[in-house]
Amino acid sequence: MYQFNEMELAIIEEAEKVAVDFLKPKAAEYDENRSFCKESLEELGQLGFMGVHLPEEYGGLGLSGPAVSRVVEAVASACASTCSALTAHFLATDSILIGGTEEQKQALLPKSAAGELLGAFALTEPAAGSNPVDMRTRAVKEGDGWRLTGTKHYITNAKEADFIVLYAKTDVNAGARGISAFVIEKGTQGVEFSSPEKTMGLRGSTIYEVSVDCWLPDSALLGKEGKGFHTAMGVLDRGRIEIASMSLGIARAAYQATLGWSTERNVGDKKLAEYQGIEWILAEMYTQLEAARLLTLKAAKARDDQDRFSLESAVAKFYAAEAAGFITDKALQLHGGYGFIQDLPIERYVRDARILRIFEGTSEVQKIIIARTVLHNFSQQ
Known part of the structure; x- marks a missing residue:
């Protein structure tokens, strides 16, 4: 198991505390009213958690990957909507950290870490979800800047964000090498948002369709032209670990609630947890939660130690997300009608x-x- 230093343990403890004291009491309200989790993000910003993933030189806390994972888990265990908005912010700021110029990093990251700026990450399109190379959003040189046209879909934080990192094709014939990233500041003319999508879950983390027909100066190009795909893939490797951590948080909350319920609920003359069939389900839930946690910590450690950690992040995200589905479903099943x-x-x-x-x-x-x-690694042996 990964060993955290004293500073990391103190920050994780503080994250767990704010999750219970501040985030959890607001979670049901955000969900029921479909209201954006603004107050919770402001609280996290004041405590420095909006930059928990960033290096200290850019105003972040400089935590290790495993410590970041534990903070994300703590937030998700209390309010998954807040965690979704937080990790979307991480995607935007990671884009700048990985692909931006030093000037862009200094201009945006310290304020983002302090909670003064909120970011959004615009990659997905209606016809280009899992394969960004299929994107249709275009960026064409126009004077001393760029004309961007296109539509992005399912963009978390988009309307609330102070800046959007948006990916577009600057060379339609170059495949992945023809994708670049741009920083669009709040209030830019020609950027329009749909009404918030009426989602099944995460109702306090609003998502939008974003349509752009806007002009941006050359300074809005994130880093170098044609490097957007490389940046996006690096960001997604990190983001998958954060989704695995978010999965752990939701699954942990559901499992702990189920432990409490099964040891307090009477069925006949016994507690629910005293039935062997229930014990087996609790054992399965625990095993999947623990396995997901170990895979997530392994991926988070690989993020610190390796240039490429796509395999580890994919394994962690796949297993943890599937485990969260299993654990929350079993939690509802064991709660019976009360869970519904x-x-x-x-x-x-x-x-x-x-x-x-x-x-x-x-x-x-x-x-x-x-x-x-x-298969590639096997072929290289």
Whole structure:
């Protein structure tokens, strides 16, 4: 198991505390009202958690990958909507960290880490989800800048964000090498947002369709032209570990609620947990949760130690997201009819967990990444 240093343990403890004291009491309200989790993000920003993943030189906390994972897990265990908005912010700021110029990093990252700026990551399109190379959004040179046209879909934080990192094709004939990234500041003319999507879960983390027909100066190009695909893939490797951590948080909350329920609920003359069939289910839930945690920590450690960690992040994201689906479903099953009503958070856990098998590449995409990487490594032996 990964050993955290004293500073990391203190930060993780603080994350668990704010999750219980501040985030958890607001989770049901965000879900029921479909209201953006603004207050929770502001609280996280004041405590420095908006930059928990960033180096200290850019205003972040400089935590290790495993420590970042534990913070994300803590937030998700209390309010998955807040965690979704937080990790979407991470995608945007990781884009700048990986692909931006030093000037762009200094201009955006310290304020983002302090919670003064909120970011959004715009890669997915209606006809280009799992394969970004199919994107249709275009960026064409126009004067001393760029004309961007196109539509992005399912963009978390988009309307609330102070900046959007948007990916577009600057060379339609160059495949992946023809993709570049741009920073669009809030209030830019020619950027329009749909109404918030009415999602099944994560209802306090709003997502939008974003249409652009705007002009941006050359300074808005993130890093170098043609490097957008490389940046996006690096960001998604990190993001998949965060989705695995988010999966752990939701699954942990559902499992702990089920332990409490099964040891308090009487069925006949025995506690629910005293029935062997229930014990088996609890054992399966625990085993999947522990396996997911170990795979996630392994991937988070690989993020610190390796230039490429696509295999580890895909394995962690695939297993943890599937485990969260299994654990939340069993939690509802063991709660019976009580799990199906909104008086308890169990049905929210089920709804919130479902998207995790789709976020940052579906489970099917993760299996493709895993298989192709394993086969490639085998062929090199």
